[in-house]
Amino acid sequence: MELYSKLYWSSWASHKKPIITDIPVAKAQLMGRVNDFDGGHTAAWLTSLSNPTWRAVRDAVSGHTIHCVSDRPWSALTADLSLGLRLLSWMSQKTPVTWYWWDQEWTRILPSNTKPRKEHLNGGWAVPGVPEVHVYRREEAHKVLLHETIHALGFDVEHVSIEGPRVQFEADLGHRLWPHLGEAFTEFYAEWLWSIAAASSLANATQRWTAQLACSERQAAAIWVRIRGSTEDEDTNVFAYYVLKWVLMAHQVEVLLGPKQSVGHWFEWWMAAKPRLEKLADAAILTGSEELRMGMTC
Numbered sequence: 001m002e003l004y005s006k007l008y009w010s011s012w013a014s015h016k017k018p019i020i021t022d023i024p025v026a027k028a029q030l031m032g033r034v035n036d037f038d039g040g041h042t043a044a045w046l047t048s049l050s051n052p053t054w055r056a057v058r059d060a061v062s063g064h065t066i067h068c069v070s071d072r073p074w075s076a077l078t079a080d081l082s083l084g085l086r087l088l089s090w091m092s093q094k095t096p097v098t099w100y101w102w103d104q105e106w107t108r109i110l111p112s113n114t115k116p117r118k119e120h121l122n123g124g125w126a127v128p129g130v131p132e133v134h135v136y137r138r139e140e141a142h143k144v145l146l147h148e149t150i151h152a153l154g155f156d157v158e159h160v161s162i163e164g165p166r167v168q169f170e171a172d173l174g175h176r177l178w179p180h181l182g183e184a185f186t187e188f189y190a191e192w193l194w195s196i197a198a199a200s201s202l203a204n205a206t207q208r209w210t211a212q213l214a215c216s217e218r219q220a221a222a223i224w225v226r227i228r229g230s231t232e233d234e235d236t237n238v239f240a241y242y243v244l245k246w247v248l249m250a251h252q253v254e255v256l257l258g259p260k261q262s263v264g265h266w267f268e269w270w271m272a273a274k275p276r277l278e279k280l281a282d283a284a285i286l287t288g289s290e291e292l293r294m295g296m297t298c
Contacts, residue, residue, distance in 0.1 A: 001253050008193070009202045011090065018059035018085035025056040026067045030100060033134065039119050042136045045104045057081050063096035064088035070103035077103070084145055087197060091149045095131050099145060102136040108294035115226050118236035121294045126151035142197070143297050147190035155189070157182045161263045168267040169239070176233040183237040184244035184266075185259050191216075191296060192256065213249055215298035220246035221280035222287040241296070247273045
């Protein structure tokens, strides 16, 4: 695992900053793709802007492109757009990806005594194999970009391989899960990549990942307080994003080096981890009546 981390850090550290070229903005796409995916929040935000900033950039070398609408000034977007292009180029130097970004300051907050739903945690979407990603929050935008790019480039575990384990999980949990259980791997992988890309050195990347593991355990416990024993069907991947992801993190070598092969062990790992999770949740029981930050990078 140490060698694997060194290889990824070396590839990121040596990756050149993009050559940014401003291009015409695809306003029709940014306006037309605002639909009810988030309960109308983004559409209402866009309508409320009296003078939005529209900006689009392209990496002249890789061909990756970003189209953005924001309530921030033009120049304030430069650093985030540059980092976005660099991340896209790091992920793929063969397939140009287009990132559509609604840069709104909408943080992930879960109210007290509330079960988590899509409006509390989701921040983007992509269609597997289609080189386009969509992000509709400013909070954690670059980590979400990595997550959605994994989808867009087809780096996920195959959906068909998840169906068997998903039936096992649903039988154990007593309610239906959102179908895309593989999001547990996608989110784990994105957080691991971001711990490297956000670091100042290899040592700092290791520190960040250690902190991320601790963060994920706290979140798994707090979310389990809210959802254990629930009979309500999910409306998004709450269990996968926060709980199953934490389970996979305890087997990071097997998951990162052989994600497809690891799927057959997910339910077994979950059953082994449940007693510890129950103890963690019992210790975190008071968080059920507290407001929680749902951002995954803490």
